[in-house]
Amino acid sequence: MLGRSVPQSxxxxxxxxxxxxxxxxxxxxxxxxxxxxIAVGTAGEPRPRETTEIDLGDVAILPGLVNAxxxxxxxxxxxxxxxxxxxxPWVRQVIAAQRARTDPAAPAILxxxxxxxxxxxxxxxxxxxxxxxxxxxxxxxxGSPMRAVxxxxxxxxxxxDARGLVAAAVDAEPRPDGARVQISLAAHAPYxxxxxxxxxxxxxxxxxxxxxxxxxxxxxxxxxxxxxxxTGAWRRLLDDVGxxxxxxxxxxxxxxxxxxxxxxxxxxxxxxxxxxxxxADLLELARIGATVVACPRSNVYTGVGRPPVEAxxxxxxxxxxxxxxxxxxxxxxxFAELAALxxxxxxxxxxxxxxxxTRHGAEALGxxxxxxxxxxxxxxxxxxxxxxxxxxxVEEYLVSGVEPEDVSWVHESIQR
Numbered sequence: 001m002l003g004r005s006v007p008q009s010x011x012x013x014x015x016x017x018x019x020x021x022x023x024x025x026x027x028x029x030x031x032x033x034x035x036x037x038i039a040v041g042t043a044g045e046p047r048p049r050e051t052t053e054i055d056l057g058d059v060a061i062l063p064g065l066v067n068a069x070x071x072x073x074x075x076x077x078x079x080x081x082x083x084x085x086x087x088x089p090w091v092r093q094v095i096a097a098q099r100a101r102t103d104p105a106a107p108a109i110l111x112x113x114x115x116x117x118x119x120x121x122x123x124x125x126x127x128x129x130x131x132x133x134x135x136x137x138x139x140x141x142x143g144s145p146m147r148a149v150x151x152x153x154x155x156x157x158x159x160x161d162a163r164g165l166v167a168a169a170v171d172a173e174p175r176p177d178g179a180r181v182q183i184s185l186a187a188h189a190p191y192x193x194x195x196x197x198x199x200x201x202x203x204x205x206x207x208x209x210x211x212x213x214x215x216x217x218x219x220x221x222x223x224x225x226x227x228x229x230x231t232g233a234w235r236r237l238l239d240d241v242g243x244x245x246x247x248x249x250x251x252x253x254x255x256x257x258x259x260x261x262x263x264x265x266x267x268x269x270x271x272x273x274x275x276x277x278x279x280a281d282l283l284e285l286a287r288i289g290a291t292v293v294a295c296p297r298s299n300v301y302t303g304v305g306r307p308p309v310e311a312x313x314x315x316x317x318x319x320x321x322x323x324x325x326x327x328x329x330x331x332x333x334x335f336a337e338l339a340a341l342x343x344x345x346x347x348x349x350x351x352x353x354x355x356x357x358t359r360h361g362a363e364a365l366g367x368x369x370x371x372x373x374x375x376x377x378x379x380x381x382x383x384x385x386x387x388x389x390x391x392x393x394v395e396e397y398l399v400s401g402v403e404p405e406d407v408s409w410v411h412e413s414i415q416r
Contacts, residue, residue, distance in 0.1 A: 014059045030374055070131070076113075132153060138181060158243065162194060185204060186201075189215065218254070274307065
């Protein structure tokens with residue numbers, strides 16, 4: 001046992017305790033106080049003195065989950081964009097919906113975001129990686145118990161002044177109060193961001209070394225075709241929206257190889273989706289130290305295919321988990337996303353999937369010192385998930401689908 005005695009602390013005992021950084025502990029306990037974990041122990045180890053002991057019964061205690069990729073500002077589109085057999089038709093519908101939006105901070109949009117944040121919290125999410133073009137999610141997140149990195153996403157396939165665009169975006173960013181919400185930058189994708197803009201974002205982020213950066217990459221077959229030949233559905237869409245740059249030339253390589261050649265990928269990069277990534281691509285991402293963020297339910301909904309999850313893990317690349325937006329997912333329940341990941345990759349051990357939804361997501365967002373595992377000094381954002389009495393393989397149970405009504409936060413729990 002590690003830890004020290006702290007007055008007015010509480011020791012929570014459960015059928016199972018999952019530290020994530022270590023094997024599950026049957027009958028384990030965790031002592032918390034002042035919003036921090038004080039100690040962790042097994043059933044036979046003594047707890048710190050001067051603590052109130054609480055037996056939570058048939059629950060599994062684990063760290064709060066980390067949703068490394070979503071788009072809260074699209075929450076108002078929930079249930080309005082139907083699934084598609086391929087990606088670009090789905091994108092066209094989202095573009096049409098966004099163009100019909102007259103005010104990005106309209107009451108209905110803000111209300112939908114707040115509802116989404118509340119639903120995510122109730123289903124066990126402690127932190128979000130939120131992609132935002134408008135930054136309207138800042139206030140809603142700052143007023144919630146959620147920790148977040150908001151990625152200010154930039155687009156421009158033919159910008160007149162890429163560095164000026166980035167500088168203006170950084171200057172316009174508000175500074176949230178406190179440390180629970182941070183703002184970083186994101187490039188949208190290779191089919192919507194010019195090489196000069198990728199380079200300008202990369203250079204701007206050199207002044208913010210503590211923050212992650214995000215990009216949608218290797219998501220659809222259309223993206224692969226566009227970068228290989230400069231043709232296909234993305235070329236037609238760029239023409240249709242007046243964004244095509246006649247000076248751009250297809251690099252003739254994979255999406256991962258393209259951004260690697262621009263020096264955009266590094267250990268801070270969240271590579272979102274990666275559905276079309278080859279084995280060589282994944283080995284390169286693992287070598288660089290980047291993180292792949294898998295969003296399996298969204299990938300099926302938008303018609304890009306099932307992610308090669310087993311190949312992700314076999315490559316050694318760090319894997320995090322995201323839900324994507326409510327325009328392409330039914331909810332922001334990361335336990336449901338875990339179940340989808342498990343279904344896609346049944347050979348991947350449940351322990352590794354849980355690590356993706358906790359520790360790896362926290363590390364990818366730069367929150368690894370606070371969240372993602374249970375240990376002394378870390379934030380006490382801990383979940384109590386109700387499990388059937390006598391559960392033997394608790395990790396397998398947790399990746400098989402957990403409903404929000406079976407999830408509570410330990411600090412809100414009462415003795416059962």
